Amino acid sequence: MTVKINENYLLLKSNYIFAEINQRVEKYSKENPEAHVIRMGIGDVTRPLPQAVESEFIKAVQEMGQPETFHGYGPEQGYDFLINQIIEKDYKPRGIELERSEVFVSDGAKCDTGNIQEIFSLDNIVAVTDPVYPVYVDSNVMAGRTGPMGDNGRYQKLVYLPCTEENSFVPELPQEKVDLIYLCFPNNPTGTTLTTAQLKEWVDYAQDNNSIILFDAAYESYITEDDIPHSIYELEGAREVAVEFRSFSKNAGFTGTRCAFTIVPEELEGYDAQGKAFKLNSLWNRRQTTKFNGVSYPVQVAAQAVYSSEGQREIKENVDYYMNNATIILKSLKDVGLRVYGGVNSPYIWIKTPKNMDSWQFFDLLLNKSHLVGTPGVGFGPSGEGYFRLTAFNTLENTREAMKRITSLQEEI
Ligand SMILES: *Cc1c(COP(=O)(O)O)cnc(C)c1O
Numbered sequence: 001m002t003v004k005i006n007e008n009y010l011l012l013k014s015n016y017i018f019a020e021i022n023q024r025v026e027k028y029s030k031e032n033p034e035a036h037v038i039r040m041g042i043g044d045v046t047r048p049l050p051q052a053v054e055s056e057f058i059k060a061v062q063e064m065g066q067p068e069t070f071h072g073y074g075p076e077q078g079y080d081f082l083i084n085q086i087i088e089k090d091y092k093p094r095g096i097e098l099e100r101s102e103v104f105v106s107d108g109a110k111c112d113t114g115n116i117q118e119i120f121s122l123d124n125i126v127a128v129t130d131p132v133y134p135v136y137v138d139s140n141v142m143a144g145r146t147g148p149m150g151d152n153g154r155y156q157k158l159v160y161l162p163c164t165e166e167n168s169f170v171p172e173l174p175q176e177k178v179d180l181i182y183l184c185f186p187n188n189p190t191g192t193t194l195t196t197a198q199l200k201e202w203v204d205y206a207q208d209n210n211s212i213i214l215f216d217a218a219y220e221s222y223i224t225e226d227d228i229p230h231s232i233y234e235l236e237g238a239r240e241v242a243v244e245f246r247s248f249s250k251n252a253g254f255t256g257t258r259c260a261f262t263i264v265p266e267e268l269e270g271y272d273a274q275g276k277a278f279k280l281n282s283l284w285n286r287r288q289t290t291k292f293n294g295v296s297y298p299v300q301v302a303a304q305a306v307y308s309s310e311g312q313r314e315i316k317e318n319v320d321y322y323m324n325n326a327t328i329i330l331k332s333l334k335d336v337g338l339r340v341y342g343g344v345n346s347p348y349i350w351i352k353t354p355k356n357m358d359s360w361q362f363f364d365l366l367l368n369k370s371h372l373v374g375t376p377g378v379g380f381g382p383s384g385e386g387y388f389r390l391t392a393f394n395t396l397e398n399t400r401e402a403m404k405r406i407t408s409l410q411e412e413i
Contacts, residue, residue: 008144011155015134017379021363028367037367038402040329041375042393043188045253047321050314053252053305060301071297076289078105078261082300085307086261090246096233102265102281104288105303107295109218109247109260114139115291116214116243116262117180119283120270124179127159129171131189131380131387133216136182153382162383163190165352169341170198177209184216186223189380189389190350191342195227199235206241212268212280213242218260221251221319223345239265243280250347252306252315259295259303322347325399326392332403336410347392350377354413362388365412370405 021041029037049057063069077083083103091098106112114135117126122145128136137158140146146155154160159178161171169192171183183202186193194202206213215232223230232242244263248254268280295303305311326343333340339352351374353362359376366372366388377387392399406413 006142008142011141011146011148012138013149017376021373021375024364024367025373028371032371035371037371037373038394038398038405039373040390040394040399040402041373042391043375044255044393045250045318045322046393046395047253047318049253049257049302050306050311050318052308052310052314053302056305056308057257057298057302060298064298074294074297074300076292076294077101077285078103078295079297079300082304083261085304086246089307091231091233094231094234096231098233098263099266101285102263104262104264104284105295105300106260106262106288106292107258107299109216109245109249109262110135112245112260112262113182113214113216115287116284117143117145119280119287120180120212125157125159125177127161127174127178127181128381129183129187130154130160130162130382131377131384132182133184133188134380136214137381160381160383163187163192164383165339165341168192169350170194173201173205178211180212180214181206182214182216184218186219186228186346187342187348188219188346189348189375189377189384190387191344191346191348191389192350193223193228193345196229196235197227199229199232203232203235203238203241207237211241212270213238214245215242216245218245218247218250219346220246221315222323222347224323225345228345233263233265240267243268248303248306251319252303252311253318254303257299257302259299321396322392325394325396328396328399328403329390329392332407336407336413338413343392349390349392351388351390353377353386353388356386359385359388365409366406369409369412370402372402372405 082105083100086103087098117139126140126145147157149155159174163169163171169190220230232238232244247260264281264284266281269277270280271277326347329349330340330343338354341350343349359378363376375389377384
């Protein structure tokens with residue numbers, strides 16, 4: 001025996017939830033071949049790239065095939081043409097000024113939210129909301145920051161911030177001092193979000209405790225209500241305490257095309273063991289230039305086209321399409337008497353399972369009686385037990401049919 005593995009990987013819980021879902025659906029479909037199973041658990045967009053994006057994408061690919069317009073390695077941080085659009089169109093209209101050096105274009109918010117922990121010491125105390133997007137937890141497990149999982153389904157060294165009906169899915173400030181705080185609003189999986197005043201409390205907490213907030217705004221474009229911040233930098237003082245992650249995946253259908261960006265303000269600082277301050281921007285820049293070679297030129301041109309007036313019109317159409325589904329789902333579920341959350345500023349609908357069923361019992365009921373597939377809430381963390389996630393990413397036709405089936409299930413829920 002010579003090669004030793006990173007044993008932190010052995011502390012990961014197998015991603016059993018989605019494997020288990022597929023297994024149960026396959027078994028059911030085999031035994032009931034006539035059943036039309038509708039998947040309402042889809043965590044991926046289904047509408048194609050906007051036309052405005054597709055045509056620019058094609059042109060950029062053709063440029064790559066000509067000696068005069070070929071592009072080799074680009075800047076690891078992204079091309080200025082895209083960074084300028086991000087600053088001018090996503091931030092300036094909300095009163096937020098960013099320097100080009102503060103924007104890092106990448107191939108995904110999953111990668112960035114997973115990688116960001118690398119620039120922080122293993123000693124930091126990490127807080128996550130519960131239920132949670134699993135990437136934040138698992139990337140810290142792999143790094144060795146969490147210790148093993150206890151019987152309560154919680155990693156021993158992580159601080160969990162439960163988000164349940166009891167607190168209206170608004171996490172309470174930690175009792176102890178935490179260093180890194182992952183927040184995702186509008187939230188996956190609960191579909192709920194924070195008002196400006198509620199997010200302000202977190203910025204203030206971070207200021208008071210010298211913490212850093214890692215703010216995932218992947219669902220920013222689904223916000224419909226007025227008092228919901230689109231960026232954490234709308235809040236005073238946030239530039240000193242927050243990194244923000246954005247993505248073209250959920251607004252512009254880039255889940256298979258891959259483009260996102262992360263904002264690391266120049267004010268953000270971390271400290272070495274001697275208490276000397278260092279810029280997080282410089283550390284992240286060093287990390288990216290060492291381990292990342294930039295997003296491909298055609299993809300960045302495609303992302304730039306998202307900001308054209310035609311692109312903006314088309315992505316709004318797609319978001320509206322999904323949000324119309326969300327509205328239908330919300331109304332139908334409320335009409336049958338279920339307690340439901342989210343679905344207003346988010347494509348996710350979070351259901352309290354009825355009659356004290358656990359997440360998997362409700363999964364089996366919907367599959368067996370209605371041929372519907374969703375995601376058991378417990379798969380997103382221990383506080384997700386007793387909840388269930390549906391998404392608005394299916395077609396309007398399937399969404400309507402799915403709701404008809406749930407309505408006819410009234411007696412059992
Ligand atoms: C979908 C999603 C993202 C986006 O990830 P990409 O890698 O950019 O596709 C980020 N965070 C959350 C919580 C998500 O659900």
